[in-house]
Amino acid sequence: MKCASKLLVLAFVVPLAFVAAGAGTDKPAPRPSDEATYTVTIKDFGFGPRQLVIPVGSTVTWTNEDEEPHKVAEIHNAFTSQPLDTDDGFTYEFKTPGEYKYFCTIHPHMTGTIIVESKSGP
Amino acid sequence: MSRRIIHDHNHDGIDRRGFLECMAWAGTGALCVLSGGVLKSYALSDVGPASKALANADFSFVQISDSHIGFNKSANPDVSATLQAAIDKINALPTPPSFILHTGDITQLSKPEEFDTAAQLLKGLKTDQIFYVPGEHDVLDGTGKLYRERHAMSTAGDGWYSVDLNGAHFIGLVNVLNLKAGGLGYLGPEQLEWLEKDLRNVSSSTPIVVFAHIPLWSVYPEWGWGTDDSAQALSYMKRFGSVTVLNGHIHQTMRKVEGNITFHTALSTAFPQPAPGTPGASPGPVTVPADQLRSLLGITDVNFVVGQHALAVTDSTLAEKNAVEMENRQ
Numbered sequence: 001m002k003c004a005s006k007l008l009v010l011a012f013v014v015p016l017a018f019v020a021a022g023a024g025t026d027k028p029a030p031r032p033s034d035e036a037t038y039t040v041t042i043k044d045f046g047f048g049p050r051q052l053v054i055p056v057g058s059t060v061t062w063t064n065e066d067e068e069p070h071k072v073a074e075i076h077n078a079f080t081s082q083p084l085d086t087d088d089g090f091t092y093e094f095k096t097p098g099e100y101k102y103f104c105t106i107h108p109h110m111t112g113t114i115i116v117e118s119k120s121g122p
Numbered sequence: 123m124s125r126r127i128i129h130d131h132n133h134d135g136i137d138r139r140g141f142l143e144c145m146a147w148a149g150t151g152a153l154c155v156l157s158g159g160v161l162k163s164y165a166l167s168d169v170g171p172a173s174k175a176l177a178n179a180d181f182s183f184v185q186i187s188d189s190h191i192g193f194n195k196s197a198n199p200d201v202s203a204t205l206q207a208a209i210d211k212i213n214a215l216p217t218p219p220s221f222i223l224h225t226g227d228i229t230q231l232s233k234p235e236e237f238d239t240a241a242q243l244l245k246g247l248k249t250d251q252i253f254y255v256p257g258e259h260d261v262l263d264g265t266g267k268l269y270r271e272r273h274a275m276s277t278a279g280d281g282w283y284s285v286d287l288n289g290a291h292f293i294g295l296v297n298v299l300n301l302k303a304g305g306l307g308y309l310g311p312e313q314l315e316w317l318e319k320d321l322r323n324v325s326s327s328t329p330i331v332v333f334a335h336i337p338l339w340s341v342y343p344e345w346g347w348g349t350d351d352s353a354q355a356l357s358y359m360k361r362f363g364s365v366t367v368l369n370g371h372i373h374q375t376m377r378k379v380e381g382n383i384t385f386h387t388a389l390s391t392a393f394p395q396p397a398p399g400t401p402g403a404s405p406g407p408v409t410v411p412a413d414q415l416r417s418l419l420g421i422t423d424v425n426f427v428v429g430q431h432a433l434a435v436t437d438s439t440l441a442e443k444n445a446v447e448m449e450n451r452q
Contacts, residue, residue, distance in 0.1 A: 044404035044406070045345070045404040045405055045406060046404070066404075066406055067195040067196075067197065067406055067407045068406045068407065069230070069231055069259070069262065071262065075303045080264075083231055083232070083262040085231060086195065101303065102303075103303035103304065105264070105301055106258045106259075106262065106301075107258075107346050107405075108301040108302055108303055108304060108305045108306070108346065109304065109305070109306065109343070109344070109345070109346040111303055111304050
């Protein structure tokens with residue numbers, strides 16, 4: 001987290017890496033049939049992964065590993081968490097395909113995206 | 123200690139070295155006296171000349187900030203004790219402050235019991251009034267309702283207000299609500315409109331003191347240390363001879379002088395945070411050895427000379443004796 005330009009670069013590189021690699025190099029990228037639970041870790045004032053591609057019907061759990069509270073909210077209020085103190089979590093089930101941009105309403109420079117793919121692919 | 127202006131490129135009485143030296147002393151006990159746009163810096167061990175100037179002050183007030191009542195992690199397991207230490211320090215000042223400003227993050231999680239504990243502790247301050255602005259930790263309900271019920275009942279909008287005190291115009295701004303994704307602190311059009319109107323009836327010779335939680339200047343946007351629309355707010359203040367902006371949020375002292383405006387951020391009473399851009403760091407609590415903690419926490423004492431546009435800002439840590447006590451010891 002040294003400068004904005006690096007963050008921008010990460011925003012573009014990380015999603016590609018996740019789509020291509022999935023959970024590991026041997027595993028294929030998540031397919032729409034692979035409904036599952038995914039985790040986003042909140043640490044050092046950032047979301048990891050910053051962008052996540054999931055099949056529709058999956059749930060995502062955000063877990064706060066910072067000593068600072070965070071609060072996750074989709075920019076159009078599709079979902080809003082309660083304030084998350086250290087080790088608190090928030091889970092949301094994504095029933096509708098689409099791109100969900102979210103941020104921390106307490107520290108709005110923290111942003112992330114969940115891309116929900118439909119059954120028939122993106 | 124002598125004056126330190128060597129290269130005064132902007133003819134504002136402050137050169138880079140003098141500014142940086144003032145910055146370096148901040149947190150270890152620096153005294154900066156601003157008079158007619160000229161910044162004078164003194165170490166706390168050399169407060170003789172400064173204290174003479176301060177003796178003529180019409181009134182003084184103290185800023186405290188970032189008490190984070192409810193926080194209990196390793197960076198400070200007992201934030202009530204350090205807030206109490208700050209209160210004791212204020213009560214021991216040789217000249218009792220006319221009032222106190224608390225620049226937000228009173229609580230850690232906006233819980234009613236946290237507000238109650240803070241209020242109970244702050245009742246121990248020997249002062250007539252405490253003026254508050256909320257930090258983002260005080261409005262975790264998303265609306266600031268809990269905060270406003272306690273500290274901003276009769277204010278406009280989301281809790282902003284102005285008050286005339288001892289010939290100066292004090293403005294408390296709220297820049298922690300309705301924050302935008304990817305953005306920084308935010309004042310919003312309604313508050314800006316109110317501010318412009320509020321200042322319309324104030325004469326240009328009136329000293330202005332603006333206080334808000336998140337810095338109203340761009341300290342380090344990568345960490346959210348700035349306010350999206352602060353430039354608009356500050357543009358309304360160009361005609362005034364003396365504008366002082368007091369902020370918290372970053373848990374360390376910083377100063378900047380820009381034209382007629384002096385910016386200052388206060389120490390926290392709870393825990394330190396890293397210097398902006400520290401490699402590998404993020405803008406959260408920093409755990410230091412227990413015996414060093416109080417040297418990184420503190421209060422800000424502001425002395426005011428009405429009519430001379432002079433304003434002296436003194437940061438002192440909870441580990442230090444008060445400036446005048448130190449002077450008497452020598």
